[in-house]
Amino acid sequence: MAREINLLRRTRLRKYGCCLTVLEAFAERAPTWQRGCLFFYAGLGTWLAPRFGVDMNGMWSRAETILADARAVTSLDTLGLAELLARFAELRVRKQDPLRFEEAKEHCYDHVFWPLAAHMAFALQPSAVERLNFILQVAGSLHQEHARIADLGCGPGMILSDVLLRNPNWTGDGLDISRAVTEYASKLATQKGVGDRAHFSTGDIVSLPYRDACFDLVIVSEVLEHVPAIETSLSEIARVLRPGGKLAVSVPIVSRTALHVHSLQGGEDVAALCRQVGLITRHIETRLLPGFGDDWRHAFLVAESLGVDRSLPALAIKLAASQWRDSLGVGEDLKSW
Secondary structure (H helix, E strand, O other): HHHHHHHHHHHHHHHOOHOOOHHHHHHHHHHHHHHHHHHHHHHHHHHHHHHHOOOOHHHHHHHHHHHHHHHHHHHHOOHHHHHHHHHHHHHHHHOOOOOHHHHHHHHHHHOHHHHHHHHHHHOOOHHHHHHHHHHHHHOOOOOOOEEEEEEOOOOOOOOHHHHHOOOOEEEEEEEEOOOOHHHHHHHHHHHHOOEEEEEEEOOOOOOOOOOOOOOEEEEEEEEEHOOOOOOHHHHHHHHHHEEEEEEEEEEEEEOOOOOOOOOEEEEEEEEHHHOOEEEEEEEEEEEEEOOOOOEEEEEEEEEEEOOOOOOOOHHHHHHHHHHHHHOOOOOOOOOOO
């Protein structure tokens, strides 16, 4: 791979030195087929992608920034970062069949390579960039000067940090099942200059450590497919949303990734579950987002809290959701919010 990297250093990619150094270090221990994929992605892929509307220069530039942030957060050099990413790649190759949640936690979520791999996804996977932009768009639809945001299953904390960067009077809470992740996210928020407005804690989405009706926006991005009890999680989300508060969801469709305990068939699955807990769907769509080592189809959904009494029977909550939807004249296929 050293020869291939030297070739890349003679192209316009030479200005992305940190990326190329990490690629080279990663490839040193990668099998031949992975080295071939990497060279294709970095070389021919960079040349081909613009012909399909993909901004590869933007992706490389974003990767440089993310790697710089990751080095500051982890205190590792590029070789150390490559080592952690290689450990995650080995897990992806070795674990082909779906893992039970506790197995996924043992083999992946509790390890230091997980938040770094999740962070790098925002540089390398079109779906990650798309969902970040989607969340920023939903956040931009809120008009409160002061708002409180929750990012559940927050991963490395990049989404919450970016939302807070664009809204200087907002505060946010990040929750994740992994202590390695929340420690990383807290350091990243500090690195991004929003550490004083972001609080991260370790916990389970099925039992949220927040009071009722305290959030204006709840973010659940690429999380529900990892959670064994989706219905319970959505009920908890409905509990902590303020009346009129919004839920922004993204999920992979028909996923076969080993870390996903559910393979949702479409955003309609999530919309139906939202109705049961008093959340009305205001926007739903599916996007095709081809990418290396990623699910290609993802659903994006925005739901809104009805503010119904959580002590009501489930049937009464469903009826309230149905009546409110009919009165607004909106449905699950609405394309704006």
